Amino acid sequence: MHDSRQLKRERFTPLTYLLLAVALLFTMILCICVGSVSISFSDTITAVWNAIRGVPASGSITGNIILNVRLPRVLCVTLAGAALSLCGAAMQGLLRNPLADGSTMGVSSGAALGAVIAMAAGLTLPGFTYGGIMVTAMAFAFGSLILILSLAYSLDHSLSTNNIILIGVIFTMFISSIISLIITFASDHTRSLSFWTLGSFSGVNYHQVTLLFIALVICGSVLFRFASELNAFAIGEDNARHVGVNVKRVKLIVLITVSVLIGVCVSISGTISFVGLVMPHIARMLVGPNHKRLLPASLFSGAIFLLLADLTARTILSPIELSIGVVTSLVGAVSFVIIFYRTRKRG
Amino acid sequence: MTAILRGSHITVRYGSRTVVDDLSFRLDEGQWLMLAGPNGAGKTTLIETIAQGVPYTGSIQWEGRDLCALKPSQLAQKIGVLSQRNNVGYAYTVEEVVGLGRYAYRSGFFSNADDHGEALVENALAMTGLTDLRHASMLTLSGGETQRVFLAQVFAQNPQVLVLDEPANHLDLNYQQQIFSLIREWLKEPGRAVLSVVHDLSLARHYGTHAILMDHGKSISQGAIHEVMTPDNLQQVYGINVYEWMQEMLSQWQG
Numbered sequence: 001m002h003d004s005r006q007l008k009r010e011r012f013t014p015l016t017y018l019l020l021a022v023a024l025l026f027t028m029i030l031c032i033c034v035g036s037v038s039i040s041f042s043d044t045i046t047a048v049w050n051a052i053r054g055v056p057a058s059g060s061i062t063g064n065i066i067l068n069v070r071l072p073r074v075l076c077v078t079l080a081g082a083a084l085s086l087c088g089a090a091m092q093g094l095l096r097n098p099l100a101d102g103s104t105m106g107v108s109s110g111a112a113l114g115a116v117i118a119m120a121a122g123l124t125l126p127g128f129t130y131g132g133i134m135v136t137a138m139a140f141a142f143g144s145l146i147l148i149l150s151l152a153y154s155l156d157h158s159l160s161t162n163n164i165i166l167i168g169v170i171f172t173m174f175i176s177s178i179i180s181l182i183i184t185f186a187s188d189h190t191r192s193l194s195f196w197t198l199g200s201f202s203g204v205n206y207h208q209v210t211l212l213f214i215a216l217v218i219c220g221s222v223l224f225r226f227a228s229e230l231n232a233f234a235i236g237e238d239n240a241r242h243v244g245v246n247v248k249r250v251k252l253i254v255l256i257t258v259s260v261l262i263g264v265c266v267s268i269s270g271t272i273s274f275v276g277l278v279m280p281h282i283a284r285m286l287v288g289p290n291h292k293r294l295l296p297a298s299l300f301s302g303a304i305f306l307l308l309a310d311l312t313a314r315t316i317l318s319p320i321e322l323s324i325g326v327v328t329s330l331v332g333a334v335s336f337v338i339i340f341y342r343t344r345k346r347g
Numbered sequence: 348m349t350a351i352l353r354g355s356h357i358t359v360r361y362g363s364r365t366v367v368d369d370l371s372f373r374l375d376e377g378q379w380l381m382l383a384g385p386n387g388a389g390k391t392t393l394i395e396t397i398a399q400g401v402p403y404t405g406s407i408q409w410e411g412r413d414l415c416a417l418k419p420s421q422l423a424q425k426i427g428v429l430s431q432r433n434n435v436g437y438a439y440t441v442e443e444v445v446g447l448g449r450y451a452y453r454s455g456f457f458s459n460a461d462d463h464g465e466a467l468v469e470n471a472l473a474m475t476g477l478t479d480l481r482h483a484s485m486l487t488l489s490g491g492e493t494q495r496v497f498l499a500q501v502f503a504q505n506p507q508v509l510v511l512d513e514p515a516n517h518l519d520l521n522y523q524q525q526i527f528s529l530i531r532e533w534l535k536e537p538g539r540a541v542l543s544v545v546h547d548l549s550l551a552r553h554y555g556t557h558a559i560l561m562d563h564g565k566s567i568s569q570g571a572i573h574e575v576m577t578p579d580n581l582q583q584v585y586g587i588n589v590y591e592w593m594q595e596m597l598s599q600w601q602g
Contacts, residue, residue, distance in 0.1 A: 096436050232447055235435050239497070242398060242430065243504060244423025244451030289437035343436075 016287070020300035027307045028078060032070045034311060036318050039066060076204040077310045078303045079212040080265050081275055083219070085302020087258045088276025089283065089294055090223050093230035094254050096237070098343050099165050099336065101277035102141075102262045106171035108273070110144025111137040111259075111266035112196045113175050120186035130211070130267070138263030144171065145255055191270075198325030199270035201310055208268045215264040220299070222257045226250060227291040234289060272306070272325050274332020279305050281339060349411055350375050351540050352397070352426075352508060356405035359392050359564075366392045367403070368564035374508065379534060379541040381551040381572065384561035385585055390544040391431065393561070394512050397542070398428040423451035427506035431513050433497045435485040441496050442481040445471055448503030464503075471502035474529055476522075490517035498526060502533070509533070511543035515550060527554050548589065552576055560584055 032044050039062050047066040084102060091100040102108040117123075118136035125131030148171055152164045176197060183193050194200075223230075229250045232240035241247045265272075282305075283297035306324075309331070313322040350373035359367040367389040374380050382390040396403040399414060399422065407414045409425060417425070427448075435444065448471070449464040472478045475495040485493065494517045501509060509530065515523045531554060534541055545551040551558065551572070558575040560567045562584045568575045581589035 098436065228447075228450060228453070231439070231443070232450060234437050235439060235444055235447065236433065238398075238400065238430055239433065239447075239500075241400060241419065242423065242428040243447050243500070244420040246419045284437070289439050290443060 017296065017300075020297065020304075024078070024300055024304055024307075027304050028074050031074045031077070031307050031311050032066060034315060035065075035070060036314070037062070037065060072204050072206050072209050073201050073310070074307065075209045076212060076268065077201050077306050079209065079216050080201075080269050080272070081279075081303040081306025082299045083212065083216050083261050083265050083302075084272065084275040084306070085279040085283075085298045086216075086220060086223060086276075086295060087261050088302075089280035089291070089298040090226075090230060090254055090258055091276070092280055093234040093289075093291055093294075094251065095164065096234055097164060098281070098339055099277065101274070102258070103172075103271060103273035103332075104165050104277055104336070105145065105168035106148055106175065107141050107145050107259065107262050108266055108271035109172040109175040109179075111141035111263045112271050113179055114138070114140025114263070115267045116179050116182050116190050116196060119190040120182050122189065130207075134211070134264055134267045137267040138260045141263040141266070142256060142259035144175075145259055147171070149255075194323055195270045197271060198323035198329075199272035200321075200323055201269050202314075202321060204268065212264060212268060215261055219257045219261040222253065224295055226254060227295060230254070230291040230295075231289075234291070270325070272328055274328045274336065275302055275306055275309075277339075278332050278335040281335070351538075352407065352409060352542070354393075354397070354405065354407045357393065357396055357403050357407065358405055359389070359396060359401055359403045366564050367396065369405070370559075370561075370564070370566050371405075372559055372566070372569060374540050374542055376538055376540055377534065377556070379531070379543070379554060379556045381555035381558040382542065382544045382561060383548065383551050383558055383576065384567075387563075388561040388584075389564040390561055391512055392564075394428070394430075394510055394542070394544060397426065397510050398430075420451040423504060423506070425506055426508045426510055427501035427504040429497055429501050429509070429511045429514060431516060433493060435493070438484040438486050440482050440484060441477055441488070441499075442468070442472070444485060444496050445477070445481075445499045445503050448500040448505075451504065463505075467505055468503045471499040474502055475499040475526075491519060491522060494518055495522065495526075507538055507540070509539075509541045509543070511541065513544055513546060515545065515547065523550070530554070548576065548581070549593065 029041070029044065032048075033039050033041055043062050044066055047060075047063040048071065050063070051067050088101040091102070091105070092098055094100075114136040115133050117140075118133040123132035123136060125135065148164065148167050151167050155163050179196055180193050183190055183196075229240070229245050232243060232245045233247075233250070237247060279302040280294065280298045283294055283301045286301075287293040287297045306328070309327040310324050312327045313324045316322065352374040354370065354372045357367055357370045358365065370389075370393065372380070382393065384390055392401060395401045397407060397414070399419075409417065414422065446464075446468050449461055449468065452461040452464060472481055475498055477492075477495055477499055480488070480492065485496065488496065494514075498514060501511075511530075514526060514530070518526060527550060530541060533539065545555075555572045557570065558572045559569040560575050560580055567584055568580050578588065578590040
């Protein structure tokens with residue numbers, strides 16, 4: 001008698017993963033081929049294949065473009081998209097808040113502020129020039145997260161959706177003005193304001209790809225390990241405690257993990273808004289809210305989305321390259337309104 | 348005989364407001380202890396202290412061991428809590444929410460070692476009449492159905508003590524009767540006990556074996572149900588002649 005309310009979740013099988021993986025691979029190849037210089041599919045495959053076999057690129061221009069410019073960029077975008085989307089999914093579950101994300105909650109801006117301060121002050125770790133920036137970005141991301149959550153908590157103990165977002169937006173505006181202030185005085189040391197507020201992947205190298213890869217593998221494993229706990233939180237924090245989840249410990253670990261991952265992403269590509277907000281929603285429509293399926297689905301969909309966004313950013317007005325954040329914000333802001341409207345209607 | 352659960356001098360303060368005031372109680376095997384009292388008496392807060400959800404002073408002991416010393420998963424295997432506010436924000440299925448009741452048995456490295464889990468979830472779904480709704484999204488359920496889902500979750504959790512805040516909340520009369528009879532059946536197994544907040548005094552008197560009557564955070568009277576819920580005690584707490592009122596209500600159905 002209740003047939004109309006039955007959900008068909010069984011449709012999410014290993015085949016779905018396979019399809020997502022194929023779609024991702026296809027998008028990656030597309031993004032390597034298309035650009036200011038179009039390169040044919042076969043040339044792309046040959047160049048990548050030669051590189052894998054260790055055959056020197058023999059000085060060909062296309063080989064050079066593919067291996068030193070496009071491939072690292074595409075890999076970086078893939079990893080960052082996956083990471084940001086994964087963080088969004090984890091936060092939306094943990095806080096039971098469908099609008100939570102690094103950018104809506106001000107975590108990304110916090111990380112950017114950390115990175116700008118580290119650059120302006122010339123902070124480096126011995127033997128690892130990039131380390132100082134990254135570690136500061138992570139610390140600031142975590143600090144912002146704690147600050148925003150405590151402010152929201154002091155307003156109302158249920159951590160309502162709207163309060164967190166409102167505080168996050170105001171925090172982001174505040175941080176942006178501080179960032180622009182610092183850049184005004186220390187512009188020789190840091191990257192441009194538009195890099196920090198809108199993000200960019202131009203000029204990334206394999207060093208950064210490796211860093212992102214390591215961060216994603218470590219943080220991703222931690223978040224996957226906590227999939228059941230995230231389900232419990234998404235159903236309700238009190239309920240999570242009642243069924244035996246160590247709520248304080250899980251919350252702390254997930255928030256630190258998310259901060260580390262966002263910190264690494266922001267220090268490499270600036271703040272890219274809305275990826276972590278929108279893609280988990282798309283993934284949830286495909287596979288349902290259970291984090292055992294949602295986290296992997298978010299990983300793939302985030303990567304695909306950011307690849308397409310980056311492709312759009314660098315080709316649509318070629319030879320002018322748009323900031324990637326322009327594209328993600330256009331798509332994201334509209335989605336934000338739709339999601340917000342739907343959650344409000346539901347009550 | 349040692350009590351399963353014993354609270355001593357429990358006090359909860361929110362700022363300058365004392366919500367639970369130096370309250371002590373004991374819960375023995377086979378008892379169904381009813382917490383009664385008007386709004387704001389501190390019943391839900393007292394339940395939250397047992398669930399370790401609010402900071403309190405005093406102590407609560409499980410068979411002589413302090414509850415604070417238990418890990419959350421150990422606590423969940425002993426005490427199952429059903430709270431009053433349960434709305435789910437995402438489209439989880441009924442089965443997923445009920446299955447979460449097995450969390451405490453699945454956590455740790457041997458995550459698939461929960462052998463009885465599936466049977467208990469199945470049984471809990473059947474007990475609460477949810478088997479047909481197992482794949483339904485939580486977002487499509489009515490208040491009463493949602494309440495039954497969380498009740499099923501507590502049954503799947505298979506604790507020794509049930510702590511229930513308004514288990515009859517949102518339930519139609521037929522389900523009220525069914526659920527309360529279910530809990531009474533559940534209680535017959537040795538080693539079990541129930542502590543619940545019940546607003547409906549008739550239900551409390553009918554199903555409870557013992558009671559604590561609370562007002563302004565204090566225990567006014569506690570003991571066997573018929574000694575606690577007397578016309579005099581109820582008059583003192585509710586400020587009306589409850590006995591007369593109940594008679595008047597009943598008279599609506601006569602003649």
